[in-house]
Amino acid sequence: MRKSLLGLLTAAAVGATTAIAMVSSPAAAASTTRQVVYVVGSDDTLIGMFDPNTLQYVTLGVLDAKPTAMVAAPDGGRLYMSSRSGASMAVFDTATSTVVATVPIGAGAAGIVVTPDGRRVYVADGATNQVKVVDTATNAVTASVRVGSAPDGLAVSADGRRVFVADSGSNDLSVIDTATNTVAATVAVGSAPHAVAVTPDGRRAYVLNSASTGSVSVVDTATNAVTATVPVGGRPFGIAIAPDGAHAYVTNTADNTVSVIATATNTAGPAIPVGPSPQAIGVAPDGKHVAVFNGGELSTGSLIDVTTNRVTVNAEGLVWNPAALAFATVQPAPPTAGFTLTSSSDYGSVHVDPKDSKHGFAWIDHHTVDWGDGSPVGTLASNGSHTYKSAGTYTITVTAVDEIGETNSATKQVSVYPRTKTFGLLSRSNLRYVATDAAGTGPLVANRAAIDYPDAFDQLDLGNGEIALRSRITQRYFAIDATNRLVASGATVADAAHFRIVQGTDGAFSLLAVATNRYVSGNDGTGPLTADRTEIGPWEQFYATFMLNRLRPQRT
Template identity: 40%
Template sequence: MEEITYDRLYREHTLIRVLGIAALAILILVDIACAAPFAYVTNLGDYNQRGYYYNTNYNGTVPTPSVAVIDTATNNVTARVPLGDGWPIGVAVDPAGTRVYVASATIDDACIVYVIDTATNTVNTKVNIRSSYPSGITFNPAGTRVYVTKQRDNTDISVINTATNTLMAPIIVGPSTYNVAFTPDGKKIYAANSHNNTIYVIDAATNKVTANVPVGDSPYEVVVTPDGKKVYVPNYNSSAVSVIDTATDNVTATVPVGDSPRRVTVTSDGNKVYVANNNTVSVIDTATDTVIATVPVGTSSREIVISPDGSKVYLGNFYNNSVTVINTKTNTVMATVPVGEWPMGIAVTPDGKKVYVANAESDNVSVIDTTTNTVTATVNAGIYPTGVVIVPFMDSNMTAQSTKAISNATEDTEVEETNFSSSEEQNAVELNKSKNNNSESDNGNSSGRNESSKNNSTPGFGLLGSLICLYGGWNLKNK
């Protein structure tokens, strides 16, 4: 009989520990990868208060704005998070996916930012901005700060410290600053001001304006390329896009585009910029800063987004009640998908398989299957849904993170957080609802913790079983 030595016991104990930690890391990563994300949709009120806006019978209460939480695996509403009075203008999710921030304009002309815990779907903090009518809300890349821009006569950008959810010193800018964008390293902020036709360059460390860059007439949005070298600014009343060199903060090109450009997005490789005009999309080659294609679409876009793999652009056509799908390789229209009335917010799931479209006038959300480019579900999200974000964010770094976690199995296992920020600027649309819509049934209305799909346990146990079998075979071989 073979003598059982201390060295052998130590080796077996070490292998068991390594395999155990590796199995735990794999189980955690499989759980993260398989769990279905949730769509958070801002609404002006719940369905039981719908009649308030149609001048018909209602339950006697003033509608309460809310956020509907949709399980993307089932397309059911699993929770409704009530907010205070007023109108939810912007919604953003932190890079970790643990909190959703909603900026709301209240009836008494103030602004409240509601902080929703995504584990419990409850508001755990309210931050009073104390100024009227926000225009957008954005996280910095690290997720440590939230920036709230404002319309009308407000002359500052509010800054929230996310560790304490308290206000920091505001950034002093001009009135009607609509949107901000960050360089990928988080060191610079570019803010679009439609009143002064200026882009403010802000030092993110000090929150001080370091430069004023004159651009065209009425800039509303701004986007920074992934390499951080260029900024693209659509000028609504100039029918042109200003290009800013971030090294010098000077305009290096002015690119003519279609009428009334407002929305803009950039591909993940930084090679193309897509600009949503009134009824076309201009495609700009970032190497030459020239328009290489003009794609006909519907009228008056409210949102333009790119799929995670960069292969498709999704554009909501406000007055055509449709979403245009553009192939980024050929810059041609793949499909025009009919959705509800007045599509506004658009978000794509991390796997790129579904697109969620908030239809304001229809009081619902259309779910588009990206394989067939057809609507496969219509979700009764609430009254006048306008904004949507997906929680949590995942990206292609997941594979690298998995490898790292397993290779570090003898040390502390960790999954790195991805630095993604999400922002959404809301357009002011009049609540002039003259028609009466029939009441629609809710797709599910439960409160509390998110319940992800339960079909993700088998892969984890399969991996764990494989590791156990591997150890068993090694043990028999050495007996």
């Protein structure tokens, strides 16, 4: 495991100041793989993730456009989704549940398949009567294949040598030779072919004809001829074939059923009642269940036991009008914890906001925070505050917990110093105040006739006779820059921000910079303060003035 220094931040408080160093925690170990069924809806930009054995909700992802069809890469690391509304193909990383690339396709983006080696994706574009070929290494279209009219659903043979295209406008099936990306054959099928599936042995293609009286055309892929036509239910939508090739399953949106075709005889048995308007369908990789997601705004899921052909689970689907589903074996990434840390200048409390945390595979459910001082670990609904009771260095740990229980932590070290006083810093020689600009980027100059309370400085006890001075307006520390000038821009109490007080006469004092072992000088009130004097003269002496409202020259 490794740690990386991410940055340095500061915060300040009356009675205490906090110098904060943020260090990332070791990344959480990668999760074990898990099976997920993904569901997308044609009227939704959400992608639902469910347990394939129970259809219970796992988490959600967000897409850039409404998807039309979806396929999982062979290794489960990517999903590829066509989008007619987005005229594109999205590349979705399953580990982090994010869209990592978008590939322009065309206004008719429809059916989509990935080759068994994962190197190419074929996407139908019904607007141009083409199938676009995408190189998955570069996410670029490398070829376009002209097919029949209004190509829709696609399927690929197990050996990757052929892609089958359901041409819904010309009522035929185009067969693409993937070695040359040309159409090797065209087969007339039924009315309005919408989807196609290929048996695992590649010998037959089952083409779903989506006319009101639905049917499935069985195509012998060796002869490119229709050998059977199987009647199914009304307005069929999706088709899937079992891993052993023994059955094909068809959703019938008009009948609220699933037809089961025995591929040995090409006959359909009794239809299985499911939810209303079933659309997306898929068979689990182990072949034990068929997952069906039913249509409508409040979709539902139905899980069919293939041994009994009965629905064993009905579940909430969450996505509108589910258009496609895909099974994938994924390795979920844990969340990445991150937070900002600020403090109250009035009450000395530090404030944590975990807004910098990012989800991994699943959405973040909540955060916990350990303040590092022995107080109970708390749960953050959004953000939280804490007050330290004594000076010291503490480690704040914020842990992000996602919806599946994966965690990741981030830490920041907090040094708490007592504030001993707040005062205006007045140059003894010209009775002008030292002030800083609001940005804190400019040098400090002793040229202000009067200052407001926010322009004053906090004195912090660092121990060992050393102090730090913090600008109240910038909440930054006096520090010496590369040219020995003083600027109120120090993010932390670094070495360049350490000083010692040398008491003089009549209440005056001098500041000795620990880093340079030189005294701070007002430089006639015309130039920046510098820490470069070896002796104390008139311009190396200052007064501290104490007034709660407007501060004018007054020695104390």
